[in-house]
Amino acid sequence: MAETESDSDSDDGHGDRLKVAISGGSMGGLFTALALDDADRAVDVEIFERSTGELRSRGAGIVAQPTILDFLDAHDIANPEELTTTTTTRQYLDREGAVERAYEESMAFTSWDGLYRRLGDAVPDENYHLGRTTISIDGKGTRTDEVDTESSRLTNGGRGERATLRFENGEILRTDLAVVAEGGQSGSREELLPDVKPEYAGYVAWRGVTPEGSVSASVHEQFEDTFTFYEGSEDLVLAYLIPGPDDSTAAGERRLNWVWYDPIERGERRGLMTDIDGRTHDFSVPPGKLRADVEEALLAAAEERLPGVFDDLVRATDDRFVQTIYDLEVPRTTFGRVCLLGDSAFVARPHTAAGTAKAAADGIALADALEASDRIGSALDDWERTRGKAGRRLVAEGRRMGENYMH
Numbered sequence: 001m002a003e004t005e006s007d008s009d010s011d012d013g014h015g016d017r018l019k020v021a022i023s024g025g026s027m028g029g030l031f032t033a034l035a036l037d038d039a040d041r042a043v044d045v046e047i048f049e050r051s052t053g054e055l056r057s058r059g060a061g062i063v064a065q066p067t068i069l070d071f072l073d074a075h076d077i078a079n080p081e082e083l084t085t086t087t088t089t090r091q092y093l094d095r096e097g098a099v100e101r102a103y104e105e106s107m108a109f110t111s112w113d114g115l116y117r118r119l120g121d122a123v124p125d126e127n128y129h130l131g132r133t134t135i136s137i138d139g140k141g142t143r144t145d146e147v148d149t150e151s152s153r154l155t156n157g158g159r160g161e162r163a164t165l166r167f168e169n170g171e172i173l174r175t176d177l178a179v180v181a182e183g184g185q186s187g188s189r190e191e192l193l194p195d196v197k198p199e200y201a202g203y204v205a206w207r208g209v210t211p212e213g214s215v216s217a218s219v220h221e222q223f224e225d226t227f228t229f230y231e232g233s234e235d236l237v238l239a240y241l242i243p244g245p246d247d248s249t250a251a252g253e254r255r256l257n258w259v260w261y262d263p264i265e266r267g268e269r270r271g272l273m274t275d276i277d278g279r280t281h282d283f284s285v286p287p288g289k290l291r292a293d294v295e296e297a298l299l300a301a302a303e304e305r306l307p308g309v310f311d312d313l314v315r316a317t318d319d320r321f322v323q324t325i326y327d328l329e330v331p332r333t334t335f336g337r338v339c340l341l342g343d344s345a346f347v348a349r350p351h352t353a354a355g356t357a358k359a360a361a362d363g364i365a366l367a368d369a370l371e372a373s374d375r376i377g378s379a380l381d382d383w384e385r386t387r388g389k390a391g392r393r394l395v396a397e398g399r400r401m402g403e404n405y406m407h
Helices: 027-037 066-074 112-121 187-192 217-223 266-272 292-305 308-316 355-372 376-406
Strands: 004-007 018-023 043-049 061-063 085-093 099-111 128-130 134-142 161-167 171-175 177-180 199-211 226-231 236-242 255-263 321-329 338-340
Touching: 018 027, 018 161, 018 171, 027 043, 027 066, 027 112, 027 355, 061 112, 061 236, 066 355, 085 236, 099 112, 099 226, 099 236, 099 255, 134 177, 134 187, 134 338, 161 177, 177 187, 187 338, 199 266, 199 308, 199 376, 217 226, 217 236, 217 308, 236 308, 255 308, 255 376, 292 308, 321 376, 338 376, 355 376
Parallel strands: 004 171, 018 043, 018 177, 043 128, 085 226, 177 338
Antiparallel strands: 061 099, 085 099, 134 161, 161 171, 199 255, 199 321, 226 236, 236 255
């Protein structure tokens, strides 16, 4: 297709409004769009998502951190109590399945798919563009016929320094600010920082979700109102209840979410990541795509190494999947009129239970920075100082927790 160009403020009579394009329509992109839309600043936001349909979760369960719950409530997106399950106890089992230790701890959980739907429903359809893959991004593009000495002002109508996005279909978009929220496998980040690569942590996470009614009453009882763990000599496995596929939190309609961290040598990992169709994945094999021999080995290992209740839970799950655990840290998050946000910039190990909350905090902080300054450059500098520091701190905490659990 021939290249076509468009400007996010072209002849629309809104030259005093800040135009923001978000590449990536998952959690980070949605939180950011909603935070910007609610800001006390004239902002027009558009999301460009490469998938052609509703995103499918591979994360399943999420610890619902206060940042997430407060955002849902403050933006009238959902009543947090209607979208979360809670526990009052954290417990650790021994190899035989008996409670080894337990203590009081209040936790809230939700599901990736339920949270994604609620956030997505709050964004107007006309601002969420499916099937739009960003193949190139430039934060310092200018239109020479429109260079303006006031180009750094938020109210410049987009003149002067701008971001340029090029899409796979040949379209080109120029906008005041581009936010990269493409996740850990961000192609835009690879373009901007080609030397930054994810670092394999030495283990994978087997994962799954199953209806609570698919396990026996005795197994189910072990997970009711508890955040349950087992720490073996080379294993860490945990489980908790999350809302059902229709977001129901009623007993009998919920789902059990489990995660099993398993040390895998780098050479072995490639075999695990080749799916039933012969395709080798870099970071995860989606639900329903594990090869039969991998499934058989997984079930044999569960029987050999896990307490019976966890073995039963793994076996009761139909669509098990696997994810590589890795660390990702960027030296900078801003590039002219482009910024990296969420997992596009920093990926911390899941032990921190803060990936989704971090994406939300990044989006909220970006909106706050743009409100606090009338210059995009200054706003991004302030945002990078705070969120860059937070991202690096979280990655370091994830490494520390992983080394404690898995070594």
